[in-house]
Amino acid sequence: MKKGIALILTAALLLTGCSGSSASAGTQENTDAAQGEAAVTETETASADAAEKTDSQEPATAEANEAEAEAPQEEPAAASDTLVLYFSRTGEQYVVGVIDKGNTAIVAEMIAEQTGADMFEILPADDHYPMTYEALTEVAKQEQNENARPEYSGTLPDLSKYSTIFIGAPVWWGDWPMIMYTVFENNDFSGKTLIPFSTHEGSGLSGFDKKLEGACPNSTIGNGLAIQGNDAQNNQEKARESVSSWLAELGF
Numbered sequence: 001m002k003k004g005i006a007l008i009l010t011a012a013l014l015l016t017g018c019s020g021s022s023a024s025a026g027t028q029e030n031t032d033a034a035q036g037e038a039a040v041t042e043t044e045t046a047s048a049d050a051a052e053k054t055d056s057q058e059p060a061t062a063e064a065n066e067a068e069a070e071a072p073q074e075e076p077a078a079a080s081d082t083l084v085l086y087f088s089r090t091g092e093q094y095v096v097g098v099i100d101k102g103n104t105a106i107v108a109e110m111i112a113e114q115t116g117a118d119m120f121e122i123l124p125a126d127d128h129y130p131m132t133y134e135a136l137t138e139v140a141k142q143e144q145n146e147n148a149r150p151e152y153s154g155t156l157p158d159l160s161k162y163s164t165i166f167i168g169a170p171v172w173w174g175d176w177p178m179i180m181y182t183v184f185e186n187n188d189f190s191g192k193t194l195i196p197f198s199t200h201e202g203s204g205l206s207g208f209d210k211k212l213e214g215a216c217p218n219s220t221i222g223n224g225l226a227i228q229g230n231d232a233q234n235n236q237e238k239a240r241e242s243v244s245s246w247l248a249e250l251g252f
């Protein structure tokens with residue numbers, strides 16, 4: 001019996017060559033012949049696996065080299081027809097305290113990650129928004145009372161490229177921050193699907209969808225999403241799950 005095992009082992013080693021792993025598996029078996037036939041079967045399987053790996057590695061490498069040679073050198077990334085447009089603040093915020101990345105910015109990134117969308121952040125032209133919460137609420141209230149149209153800096157990307165635009169902002173006094181109305185009114189969103197999202201600390205979507213519809217009557221308004229600012233900042237797994245299931249419902 002032992003002789004038979006030794007013969008099978010020798011044959012297996014000869015057939016599979018002497019790669020490090022199969023040789024050491026064989027050595028182990030040879031020094032412990034008492035392990036019997038089950039051990040031999042194991043060795044054969046290990047040797048066969050090793051042989052398979054060796055066999056499959058060579059053509060794979062050759063194929064990879066061939067594919068590399070045939071591939072165009074710099075293929076441009078496929079252009080996205082989806083954009084995430086958002087406004088968000090850092091500094092001191094309600095509930096979450098002083099933050100380095102805005103709550104809405106975090107949600108905007110989650111949407112872009114999951115849809116492959118481009119992103120554009122709306123930034124105020126002159127950053128007159130205070131970094132402390134109380135002072136910010138006062139400036140925001142004043143802008144709302146005056147129905148102001150604060151200017152934003154820069155130019156939005158060429159909107160003709162995009163058919164779907166996610167638009168997000170924090171709820172400020174139960175409404176979009178006034179700077180967003182400047183964006184809605186200064187750009188042509190007609191014919192596009194606009195999908196609103198908010199972060200908030202209790203007001204939910206706060207009518208973002210209806211207000212967006214009012215500001216952009218020639219656009220289709222998709223179902224919006226509201227994420228609690230504190231979840232975006234401190235419970236990102238929960239926030240990401242909400243974003244995922246909402247995107248799935250929207251067909252992304």
Ligand SMILES: Cc1cc2nc3c(=O)[nH]c(=O)nc-3n(C[C@H](O)[C@H](O)[C@H](O)COP(=O)(O)O)c2cc1C
Nearest residue numbers: 088089102103104170171173174199201202203229
């Ligand atoms: C000026 C101001 C007004 C706010 N008004 C509301 C409100 O009406 N309802 C609400 O739920 N949260 C309100 N909040 C809380 C913000 O919506 C919330 O903290 C949001 O996540 C901040 O997002 P950001 O970090 O992207 O700016 C207000 C915050 C500020 C600064």
